[in-house]
Structure formats: structure tokens, C-alpha cells
Amino acid sequence: MRVLLVEDDAAVAAGIEAGLGLSEFIVDTVGTLAAARAARQAIGYDLVVLDRRLPDGEGLALLQAWRREGVAIPVLMLTARDAVASRVEGLQGGADDYLVKPFDLDELTARLQALLRRTAGQAGRLLHHGRLAFDPVDRSVMLDGVPVALIRRERMLLEALIRARGRLLSADQLKDRLYGIDDEVESNALNVHIYQLRRKLGRGVIETVRGVGYRLGSVDEAAHA
Numbered sequence: 001m002r003v004l005l006v007e008d009d010a011a012v013a014a015g016i017e018a019g020l021g022l023s024e025f026i027v028d029t030v031g032t033l034a035a036a037r038a039a040r041q042a043i044g045y046d047l048v049v050l051d052r053r054l055p056d057g058e059g060l061a062l063l064q065a066w067r068r069e070g071v072a073i074p075v076l077m078l079t080a081r082d083a084v085a086s087r088v089e090g091l092q093g094g095a096d097d098y099l100v101k102p103f104d105l106d107e108l109t110a111r112l113q114a115l116l117r118r119t120a121g122q123a124g125r126l127l128h129h130g131r132l133a134f135d136p137v138d139r140s141v142m143l144d145g146v147p148v149a150l151i152r153r154e155r156m157l158l159e160a161l162i163r164a165r166g167r168l169l170s171a172d173q174l175k176d177r178l179y180g181i182d183d184e185v186e187s188n189a190l191n192v193h194i195y196q197l198r199r200k201l202g203r204g205v206i207e208t209v210r211g212v213g214y215r216l217g218s219v220d221e222a223a224h225a
Contacts, residue, residue: 001024001025001026001046001047001116001156001159001160001163001177002025002026002027002028002043002044002045002046002047002176002177002180003020003025003026003027003028003045003046003047003048003049003112004028004030004036004039004040004043004045004047004048004049005017005027005028005029005030005048005049006029006030006031006032006033006035006036006048006049006050006051006054006059006062007029007031007049007051007078008031008032008051008054008055009051012101013029013031015105016029016049016105016108017029018105019105019106019108019109020105020108020109020112022109023109023113023136023137023139024139024152024155024156024159025109025112026156026177026178026179026180027180028043028045028180028181031054031055032054032055032056033054033056033057033059033061033062034056036048036050036062037062040066040071040073043176044173044176045073046073046074046116046163046177047073047074047075047076047112047115047116048073048074048075048076049075049076049078049108049112050062050063050075050076050077050078050095051077051078051079052077052078052079052080052081052086052090053079053080059077060077060089060090060093060095063075063077063090063093063094063095064093064094066094067093067094074096074097074115074116074118074119075094075095075096075097076095076096076097076098076099076108076111076112076115077090077095077097077098077099078099078100078101078103079098079099079100079101080100080101081100082100087100096115096118097111097114097115099111110137113136113137116136116163120163120165125137127159127162127163128162129162129216129219130218130219131143131144131219132158132162132201132205132219133145134155134158134159134162136159139155141155141158143201143219148200148201149200150196150197150200151196153178153189153193154193154196154197154200156177156178157174157177157178157190157193157194157197158197158201159177160174160177160178161174161206161214161215161216162216164215164216166215166216167215168209168212168213168214168215169213169214169215170212170213170214171190171213171214173213174190174213174214175189175190178190178193194206194208194214201219202218202219204217204218204219205217205218205219
């Protein structure tokens, strides 16, 4: 999953990037409201972590503008203000969750996972697709209850497709969920990951709609061969 982090404190940003990276989030960091607007328009983020105070203005003002524009992306707001009134103001202004600095990185990760579940209308922790089960917290994959070993980007690709719930995702959309802005991406990298998932989980696990994109298909018996 890809996160836009809007935080001007370099040390705080580096810590968040490292912590979320352990849970295989792709994090793009910007330090101003202007850069946040440009990044959100350019890339389809799954989540935003937004600091309340930034060099060029209030993060809450940006969030309120997004909500007026109909931008529904889940936003977790960070603040140094511990007052109840400040938290209430942020939540009423459109934030989906609120975290007061300093905070524990495990709590931030857990809250972002909870936001993803809530957005998808998902009650439990596991993501299911037929005989497949994916745990976004411990990053494990099981087929008929049997663990399947996937490498990092294979897991990230599978998660993106499961969370799409049958919607077609273009190659560019999938790459957005697998690679950060600074990552060097080989031209055939996505095809390699798709090939490996089909080899490990069954030929039909990813359906290609030529010229349009990809979605999850059936998990056939070949996966146990």
C-alpha cells in the first residue's frame, strides 16, 4: 500500500518511513502543503499521514479543502497538540484518525491498517480470496491453510489485487503500489512478479484483461503442484 507522508521534520519523517517500510508500505514524503497537493494529484495513494503544522500553512486547511473537493482518501493527522479540542477539530475537519506526537511507530502502523480495513468495510484482520488468505499485519500468505512463501513485492502485488475486490487495476496503478518515486523499475518487473504469483498460487490467480489491466481470478489446483 502506498502512503503520502506530509511531514517537514526530517528526523520524524525518516523514522516513519523506516517503521512503515518494515510493514511493506511504500512511503513518499513531502514537507509542504503545496508539494502534498501536487503529489496527491499525480499518484493514487491509499492513505495520507498529514502533519497539522507545516511551513506553508495548516495541514487541517488542506484536509478541509480536499474534503470539499470530494477527495475521500483516508487521512491520519499528526499533531503536537494534546488538547481534546484540537483533536475534535481535526476529526470534525475530515481526519479519519488522529495521533499525538510523540507516538509509537507500531501504533501508527496499526492505526493505518485499521483505516484500510474500515475503508474496505472489512471486519476481520485477514484478507480472503477463495482459498487464499493474506494477513496484512504479519505479511503471511496461506493457500488452503498452508503457508506460501512469497517475496516482498509478490506480497505487495497480491495485497493490492485482493484489496481491489475484483476491480481492474492498470499496470501503472499496480506499479504505484509496488514502487516509490525514487525506485528504479525495470520494464518487465511487473510481468515477472505476476508470473511468479501464477507459478506459486495457480495459473488463474491473476486475470489479464488485455489493454486494460489485471484483477484476481480463480485459484486453481495447479498451485499445489
